[in-house]
Amino acid sequence: MLIGYMRPNQEDPTCEEQLVQLKQLNCKKIISEDHSSAKNRTQLETILTNLKQDDKIVISKLFAIADSTRHLVEILEVIDSKGAYLQSYKEKIDTSLKAGYAFIDIVKHLLTFQSDLISENTKKGLYEAKQKGVTSGRPKKPDENVKRAIVMYQSKKYTLEEIKQETGISKSTLYRYLEN
Template sequence: MLIGYMRPSQDDPTCSIQENLLNNYSCQKIFIEEHSSAKRRTQLDHMMAHLEPDDKIIVEKLFVLADSTRHLVELLEQIDEKGAFLCTLKEGIDTSDERGYSFKAIVHHLAAFQSDVISEKTKQGLYEAKQKGITTGRPRKPDENVKRAIVMYESKKYSLAEIKAETGISKSTLYRYLEN
C-alpha cells in the first residue's frame, strides 16, 4: 500500500504543496498532522503502528517525517523491522530500490536534512518571537555610547582600542555611524 504522510511547516502551513505532490503518487491512505510540533505526532505514531510488510511511506522530504537525525534513524529502523519502505520525493530516496545509494549521496542527503531541521526551528522561533512582540536580530548599541564614541574619535585623542574599551563600540560599528 502507498501511504502518504504530511505535516505543516513554515513554508507549507496548510500542507497544500505536500498534498499536490502526494496526489501524483495515488496514495491509498494519507496521514496529516494538524500541527508542525515535534511532540504529539499522533498521526505519525498511528501510521507507524499500522505499517504492514511492503507498505511504502511517501513524504515530500525527510524533514516532514523526522525532527532530527536520531529520530530519522529510529523511524528507519521501525520501517525496516516491519518490512516496509520509505520514499522521499525531494531527495529521491526509495528504500525499496535494491540498488541502494552511494555513501556520498547519503551524506549529502543527511547534511541537507540537518539543514532543513535547523532552518525550520529557526523560522518557528522567529515567528513565535514576532507573535510575542519580541524584536529579533542583533541588539542596537545605545545612542549615548555611539555619540560618545564619535566625540572621542573626532577629538583624535583616543585610539580605536581605547574607544572600544570605554564605550563598547567596535571599530566597524563606529565607522558605519561615521559614514551616515
C-alpha cells in the same frame, strides 16, 4: 499500500503543496498531522504502529517525517523492522529500491559523523578556552560563605535549611566541603 504522510511547516502551513505531490505519487491513503510540532506526532505513531509488510510511507521531504538525524534513524529502523519502505519526493529517496548502499546505513553513518563533529568541536573549544585561562564548569562558591556555613553546621544550633537560607550553600555542597 502507499501511505502519504504530511505535516505543516513554515513553507507549507496548510499542507496544500504536500497534498499535491502525494496525490501525484498515487498514495492510496494520505494522513496529516494537525500541527508542526516535533512532539505528539500521533498520526505518525499510528502509521508506524499499523505498518504492514511492503507498505510504503511517502513524504514530500525528509523534514516532514523527522526532526533530527537521530529521529530519522529511529523511524527508518521501525519501518525496516516491519518490512516496509520510505519514499521521499524531494530527495528522490526510495528504500524499496535495493540498488546501491542502503539509505538507513547512510543515515546511520551521517549520525555518527555528526556526533563526532560535535564532540570534536566541543573538545577543541574547551581546550582553547583552557589555553586562554578560562575555567570551565560550575563556579565555586565564595570561600567566606562556605566557612560560615561550616561554622554554623558545627555549632549544631542551625538546621540545614537555615544554613542554606543564610549562606546560600546547599546541603550537598556543605557535606562535600566537610569531607575534605
